Amino acid sequence: MHRGNRHGRSEQARLAVLQAADDLLVENGFARLTIEGIAQRAGVAKQTIYRWWPSKTDILFEAFATDAAEELTPPDTGDTARDLITHLSALARFLTVSHAGAVFRALTAEGQHDPALAARLREEHLTAQRVRDRQLLQRAVQRGELPADADLDTTVDRLVGPLYYRALITGQEITTEFITELVHATLNGA
Amino acid sequence: MHRGNRHGRSEQARLAVLQAADDLLVENGFARLTIEGIAQRAGVAKQTIYRWWPSKTDILFEAFATDAAEELTPPDTGDTARDLITHLSALARFLTVSHAGAVFRALTAEGQHDPALAARLREEHLTAQRVRDRQLLQRAVQRGELPADADLDTTVDRLVGPLYYRALITGQEITTEFITELVHATLNGA
Amino acid sequence: MHRGNRHGRSEQARLAVLQAADDLLVENGFARLTIEGIAQRAGVAKQTIYRWWPSKTDILFEAFATDAAEELTPPDTGDTARDLITHLSALARFLTVSHAGAVFRALTAEGQHDPALAARLREEHLTAQRVRDRQLLQRAVQRGELPADADLDTTVDRLVGPLYYRALITGQEITTEFITELVHATLNGA
Amino acid sequence: MHRGNRHGRSEQARLAVLQAADDLLVENGFARLTIEGIAQRAGVAKQTIYRWWPSKTDILFEAFATDAAEELTPPDTGDTARDLITHLSALARFLTVSHAGAVFRALTAEGQHDPALAARLREEHLTAQRVRDRQLLQRAVQRGELPADADLDTTVDRLVGPLYYRALITGQEITTEFITELVHATLNGA
DNA sequence: CTGTAAGCGAGACGGTACGTCCGGTCTTTCG
DNA sequence: CGAAAGACCGGACGTACCGTCTCGCTTACAG
Numbered sequence: 001m002h003r004g005n006r007h008g009r010s011e012q013a014r015l016a017v018l019q020a021a022d023d024l025l026v027e028n029g030f031a032r033l034t035i036e037g038i039a040q041r042a043g044v045a046k047q048t049i050y051r052w053w054p055s056k057t058d059i060l061f062e063a064f065a066t067d068a069a070e071e072l073t074p075p076d077t078g079d080t081a082r083d084l085i086t087h088l089s090a091l092a093r094f095l096t097v098s099h100a101g102a103v104f105r106a107l108t109a110e111g112q113h114d115p116a117l118a119a120r121l122r123e124e125h126l127t128a129q130r131v132r133d134r135q136l137l138q139r140a141v142q143r144g145e146l147p148a149d150a151d152l153d154t155t156v157d158r159l160v161g162p163l164y165y166r167a168l169i170t171g172q173e174i175t176t177e178f179i180t181e182l183v184h185a186t187l188n189g190a
Numbered sequence: 191m192h193r194g195n196r197h198g199r200s201e202q203a204r205l206a207v208l209q210a211a212d213d214l215l216v217e218n219g220f221a222r223l224t225i226e227g228i229a230q231r232a233g234v235a236k237q238t239i240y241r242w243w244p245s246k247t248d249i250l251f252e253a254f255a256t257d258a259a260e261e262l263t264p265p266d267t268g269d270t271a272r273d274l275i276t277h278l279s280a281l282a283r284f285l286t287v288s289h290a291g292a293v294f295r296a297l298t299a300e301g302q303h304d305p306a307l308a309a310r311l312r313e314e315h316l317t318a319q320r321v322r323d324r325q326l327l328q329r330a331v332q333r334g335e336l337p338a339d340a341d342l343d344t345t346v347d348r349l350v351g352p353l354y355y356r357a358l359i360t361g362q363e364i365t366t367e368f369i370t371e372l373v374h375a376t377l378n379g380a
Numbered sequence: 381m382h383r384g385n386r387h388g389r390s391e392q393a394r395l396a397v398l399q400a401a402d403d404l405l406v407e408n409g410f411a412r413l414t415i416e417g418i419a420q421r422a423g424v425a426k427q428t429i430y431r432w433w434p435s436k437t438d439i440l441f442e443a444f445a446t447d448a449a450e451e452l453t454p455p456d457t458g459d460t461a462r463d464l465i466t467h468l469s470a471l472a473r474f475l476t477v478s479h480a481g482a483v484f485r486a487l488t489a490e491g492q493h494d495p496a497l498a499a500r501l502r503e504e505h506l507t508a509q510r511v512r513d514r515q516l517l518q519r520a521v522q523r524g525e526l527p528a529d530a531d532l533d534t535t536v537d538r539l540v541g542p543l544y545y546r547a548l549i550t551g552q553e554i555t556t557e558f559i560t561e562l563v564h565a566t567l568n569g570a
Numbered sequence: 571m572h573r574g575n576r577h578g579r580s581e582q583a584r585l586a587v588l589q590a591a592d593d594l595l596v597e598n599g600f601a602r603l604t605i606e607g608i609a610q611r612a613g614v615a616k617q618t619i620y621r622w623w624p625s626k627t628d629i630l631f632e633a634f635a636t637d638a639a640e641e642l643t644p645p646d647t648g649d650t651a652r653d654l655i656t657h658l659s660a661l662a663r664f665l666t667v668s669h670a671g672a673v674f675r676a677l678t679a680e681g682q683h684d685p686a687l688a689a690r691l692r693e694e695h696l697t698a699q700r701v702r703d704r705q706l707l708q709r710a711v712q713r714g715e716l717p718a719d720a721d722l723d724t725t726v727d728r729l730v731g732p733l734y735y736r737a738l739i740t741g742q743e744i745t746t747e748f749i750t751e752l753v754h755a756t757l758n759g760a
Numbered sequence: 761c762t763g764t765a766a767g768c769g770a771g772a773c774g775g776t777a778c779g780t781c782c783g784g785t786c787t788t789t790c791g
Numbered sequence: 792c793g794a795a796a797g798a799c800c801g802g803a804c805g806t807a808c809c810g811t812c813t814c815g816c817t818t819a820c821a822g
Contacts, residue, residue, distance in 0.1 A: 010794070030303040034782065045795045050784065108359060109302035112295045113220040118361060126360055154371060157362075162351030164359055169298060170316055171308060172347075181344060186375075199772070224803060235774045240805065389767065410683040416808060425769045430810065488739060489682035492675045493600040498741060506740055534751060537742075541732030544739055549678060550696055551688060552727075561724060566755075578788080580798070606777060615800040620779065 009052065016042035017049055018063045025060065026099060030106040057110055057117055060103050061124070067100035068125060074132055080140040084183045085176070087136055088163060092174040095167035105168060133160060145187070158186050199242060206232035207239060208253040215250065216289060220296040247300055247307055250293050251314070257290035258315060264322055270330040274373045275366070277326055278353060282364040285357035295358060323350060335377070348376050389432060396422035397429060398443040405440065406479065410486040437490055437497050440483050441504070447480035448505060454512055460520040464563045465556070467516060468543060472554040475547035485548060510536060525567070538566050579622065586612035587619055588633040595630065596669060600676040627680055627687055630673050631694070637670035638695060644702055650710040654753045655746070657706060658733060662744040665737035675738060703730060716757070728756050 020041035024033050035056060039046045053059045071094050074087040094101040104125070111118035133156045140146040146155075162182060166172040210232035214223050225246060229236045243249045261284050264277040284291040294315070301308030323346045330336040336345075352372060356362040400422035404413050415436060419426045433439045451474050454467040474481040484505070491498030513536045520526045526535075542562060546552045590611035594603050605626060609616045623629045641664050644657040664671040674695070681688030703726045710716045716725075732752060736742040 013794070035784080036782065043795090045797085046784080047786085047796090048794055051793085105302050109299035112299035112358065122360060130360075151371070154368060157352040157355060157360075157368075158348070158372065158375070161353070161355035162347040164355045165347060165351035168302065168358070169354055170312060170320075178344060178347075181341070182348065185348070188378075203773075225805085226803060229774095233774080235772095236805080237775085237807090238773065241772080393768075414808060415810085419769095423769080425771085426810080427770090427812085428768065431767080485682045489679035492679035492738065502740060510740075531751070534748060537732040537735060537740075537748075538728070538752065538755070541735035542727040543731070544735045545727060545731035548682070548738070549734055550692060550700075550727075558724060558727075561721070562728065565728070568758075578798085583799075604777060605779085609800095613800085615798095615802090616779080617781085617801090618799065621798080 010048075013042070013044050013048055014052070017044055017053075017059060020044075021056075021059045022063045022099070022103070025106060026102055030109070057107060057114075060107055061120070064100050064103040064107070065124065068094070068104065069128065069132075071098060071100060072129060072132055074136050076135075076139065078143075080136065080143065080145050081183055081187060083136050083139075084159070084187075085179055087133070088159060088179045088183065089176065091160060092163050092167065092179065095163060096174065108168065130156060140187075155186060159183070200238075203232070203234050203238055204242070207234055207243075207249060210234075211246075211249045212253045212289065212293065215296060216292055220299065247297060247304075250297055251310070254290050254293035254297070255314065257288075258284070258294060259318065259322075261288060261290060262319060262322055264326050266325075266329065268333075270326065270333065270335050271373055271377060273326050273329075274349070274377075275369055277323070278349060278369045278373065279366065281350060282353050282357065282369065285353060286364065298358065320346060330377075345376060349373070390428075393422070393424050393428055394432065397424055397433075397439060400424075401436075401439045402443045402479070402483065405486060406482055410489065437487060437494070440487055441500070444480050444483035444487070445504065447478075448474070448484065449508065449512075451478060451480060452509060452512055454516050456515075456519065458523075460516065460523065460525050461563055461567060463516050463519075464539070464567075465559055467513070468539060468559045468563065469556065471540060472543050472547065472559065475543060476554065488548065513540060520567075535566060539563070580618075583612070583614050583618055584622070587614055587623075587629060590614075591626075591629045592633045592669070592673070595676060596672055600679070627677060627684070630677055631690070634670050634673040634677070635694065638664070638674065639698065639702075641668060641670060642699060642702055644706050646705075646709065648713075650706065650713065650715050651753055651757060653706050653709075654729070654757075655749055657703070658729060658749045658753065659746065661730060662733050662737065662749065665733060666744065678738065700726060710757075725756060729753070 017038060020038045021033070024037055024041060033056065035046060035049055038044075038056075038059065039049055049059070053062070072087075072090060074090075075083050077083055095105070107117065107121055111121050130153070134152050137146060137150070137152045137155055141148055141150065141152070159182060163174055163179075166174050166178075207228060210228045211223070214227055214231060218227075223246060225236060225239055228234075228246075228249065229239055239249070243252070262277075262280060264280075265273050267273055285295070297307065297311055301311050320343070324342050327336060327340070327342045327345055331338055331340065331342070349372060352368075353364055356364050356368075397418060400418045401413070404417055404421060413436065415426060415429055418424075418436075418439065419429055429439070433442070452467075452470060454470075455463050457463055475485070487497065487501055491501050510533070514532050517526060517530070517532045517535055521528055521530065521532075539562065542558075543554055546554050546558075587608060590608045591603070594607055594611060603626060605616060605619055608614075608626075608629065609619055619629070623632070642657075642660060644660075645653050647653055665675070677687065677691055681691050700723070704722050707716060707720070707722045707725055711718055711720065711722075729752065732748075733744055736744050736748075
C-alpha cells in the first residue's frame with residue numbers, strides 16, 4: 001500500500017491522482033474540482049500532490065496530454081475532401097463529447113484567466129494540433145488540389161474556427177452537413 | 191448620499207459596484223475577483239451586493255450588457271464587403287482589446303464550467319449578436335450579392351468562428367489581411 | 381393604527397415593544413434577543429425603537445420596572461419571623477420562576493459586562509428593594525425583637541445573599557426549610 | 571485521540587489562544603470579546619480555534635479552570651474562625667479583583683442565558699469549590715466546634731452567599747468587618 | 761379647512777463578526 | 792526519503808444584526 005520508500009516517486013500514487021482528477025472533472029465539473037477532493041478520491045496525501053504538481057491545471061494537463069494526440073491524428077486515404085470531413089468530425093467529437101475534450105475545454109477556460117496556462121496550452125497542444133491539421137492541406141497541395149502558394153495557416157483557421165466557435169461559444173450542434181459545406185466552400189474559396 | 195429607503199435601491203451603490211467589478215476584473219483577472227474585493231473597492235457593504243446580485247457573474251453580466259451591443263452594431267454603407275470587414279474588425283477589437291470584451295471572455299470561460307451561465311450568455315448576448323451579424327448578410331441577399339437561399343447562420347459561423355478561435359483559443363493576431371481574405375473567400379464560396 | 385402626529389409618541393407602539401421584548405426574552409433567552417426581532421414581533425419599525433430606547437437593555441428595564449416592586453413588597457402581620465419567611469419566599473419565587481425575575485436575571489448578567497447597566501440596576505431597583513427588605517427588620521427593632529444597634533444592612537445581606545446565591549449561581553432549590561433555618565439563625569445571631 | 575500534524579495539536583497555538591482570550595477579556599470586557607479578535611491577537615487562524623473549542627466560553631473555561639482552584643484552596647491552622655475569615659477573604663478577593671474571578675463572573679453571567687454553560691460551571695467548578703468550602707466546616711465538626719448533625723451545605727450557603735451577592739449583584743465592598751461578623755454569627759447560629 | 765410638522769412602518773445602507781470552507785505549507789511518523 | 796495523516800495560517804464565503812438614514816403616509820394642532 002505504502003510506496004513511501006527510497007526508490008523514488010510512486011507510480012501508483014501518480015496514476016491514482018490523474019485518474020481521480022479526470023473522474024472528478026467529468027463528474028462534478030471544474031468548479032467543484034479541488035485538490036482536497038482529488039487527494040481524498042485518490043487515497044493520497046495532499047502534500048503528495050503539491051510535491052509533484054504545481055497546480056490543479058498541471059494535473060489535468062498531464063491527464064490530457066497523450067489522449068488528445070491519439071484522437072486527433074488525421075487519416076490519409078488520398079481523398080482530400082473525405083479526409084478533411086473525417087478529421088473535422090473527429091475534432092467535433094473531441095470538442096463536444098470526448099473525455100479528453102472536456103479537459104481541453106476546462107483548460108481553455110482557465111486559460112482565459114491565466115496567460116501562463118494559455119501559453120502552455122498553445123505550446124504543448126495547439127501547436128502540435130495545428131501541425132496535424134495542416135498535414136491534410138499539405139497533402140492536398142502536393143497533389144495539386146490546392147495552389148502551392150495557399151496560406152495554409154489561414155485555411156486551417158477557416159476550417160477549425162467555426163467548429164471551436166460552435167463547440168465552446170454558442171453550443172450549437174455540429175452536424176455532418178455543416179462540416180461538409182465548410183470543407184467544400186473552403187477548398188473552393190481558398 | 192444614502193438612498194436606502196422604501197423607494198428603491200441606491201443607483202450610486204449600483205454603479206460603484208459595476209465599476210469596481212469591471213476594474214478589478216481587468217486589473218487582476220477573474221481568478222482574483224472576489225465579492226469582498228468588489229465591496230471594498232466600491233465602498234459598499236457586502237450585503238448590498240448579495241441583496242441585488244445572486245452571484246459574481248451576475249455583476250459582470252450587468253456591467254457588460256449595454257457596452258457590448260453598442261460596440262458591435264454593424265455599419266450600413268451599402269458596400270457589403272467593406273461593411274463586413276468593418277464589422278469583423280470591430281468584433282476582433284472587442285474580443286481582444288475592449289474592456290467589455292474582457293468581461294465577455296471571462297464569462298465565456300466561466301460558462302465552460304457552468305451550463306446555466308453559458309445558457310444565459312447565449313440568451314442575453316449571443317442571440318442578439320447573431321442577429322446583428324446576420325443583418326449584413328441579409329442586406330447582401332436583398333441586394334442580390336448573395337443567393338436568396340444561402341444559409342446565413344452557417345455563413346455567420348464561417349465568418350466569426352475563425353475570429354473567436356484566434357482570439358479565445360490560439361491567441362494569434364487578427365490582422366486586416368486575415369479578415370479581408372476571410373470575407374472575400376466567404377462571399378465567393380457561400 | 382398610525383399614531384404619527386406632532387404631539388407625542390404612540391402608546392400602542394411602546395406597549396407592543398415592551399410585550400415583544402418580554403416574550404422573546406422568555407422564549408429564546410437573552411442571547412437571541414435582537415432589536416430586529418423585537419421590531420418584527422412588535423410590528424414596529426426599528427427606527428421607532430432606536431428613537432425611544434437607547435439600547436436593548438433599556439427596553440427590558442422598562443418592561444421589568446413596575447412588576448418587580450409589586451411582587452416584592454413585604455407583608456406586615458406583626459410576626460417578624462413569619463413575615464420574613466413569607467417575604468423571602470416571595471423573593472425566591474421572583475428569582476427563580478417569575479417572569480419579571482427572568483428579566484432581572486438577564487439584566488444582572490449583562491451588568492457583569494456593562495458597568496453602566498449594573499449601576500442603573502442598583503439605582504433603580506436594588507436600592508429600592510433594600511428599603512423594602514429593611515422594613516421588616518426595622519419593625520422588629522421597633523418591637524424590641526432585635527437590638528437597636530443591629531447593623532440592618534449587613535443583616536439584609538445575610539438573609540437575601542444565600543437566596544441570590546442559590547438562584548443565580550448554584551441553581552440549588554430554595555426550600556421552605558432552608559428559608560426557615562436562615563431566618564431563625566439570623567434572628568438569633570444578629 | 572487527535573494528534574496534530576499527525577501526532578499532536580500545537581501546544582503553542584493552544585496557549586496563545588488562552589492567553590489572548592484572557593487578555594482581551596480583561597482589556598475590553600466580555601462584550602467586545604470576539605473569536606476574530608482572539609485569533610488575530612493570538613496569531614492563529616480562526617479555524618484553529620473552531621477546531622478545538624466549540625465556543626467562546628469554552629476558551630474562557632479552559633483559561634480559568636486551574637487558576638481558580640489554586641486561589642481558593644482553604645488554609646488549615648487549627649483555628650476555625652480564623653481559617654474561615656482567611657478563606658472568605660480569599661474568596662472575596664477572587665470575586666472582585668482577581669483575574670480568574672473576572673472570567674468567573676463573565677461565565678456566570680453567560681450562564682444566565684445559557685443553561686448548558688451554567689450546568690458545566692457547576693460541574694467543573696462550583697461542586698469542587700463547595701467541597702473546598704466544606705472542608706473548613708468539617709474540620710470544625712471534628713474538633714467539636716460545630717454540632718455533628720449540622721447541615722454543612724446550608725451553612726456554606728450562609729457563609730458564601732452574602733459574598734457572591736455583594737460581589738455580583740450589589741457591588742458593595744466586602745470589608746473584613748463584614749466577613750468577621752458573618753463568620754461569628756454563623757458559627758454561633760448554625 | 762388646510763398646511764405643516766412630528767411619529768410612524770418600511771427597508772436600504774455601510775459595517776462587524778459569525779461559523780464554514782478550501783488553498784497551500786509544514787511537521788511528524790512509518791516503511 | 793517518499794508517502795500518509797492532518798494541524799496550521801490565511802482569507803473568501805454567505806448570513807445575521809447592528810445602528811443610521813431616507814422615504815412617503817398618517818395624524819392633529821395652528822393659522
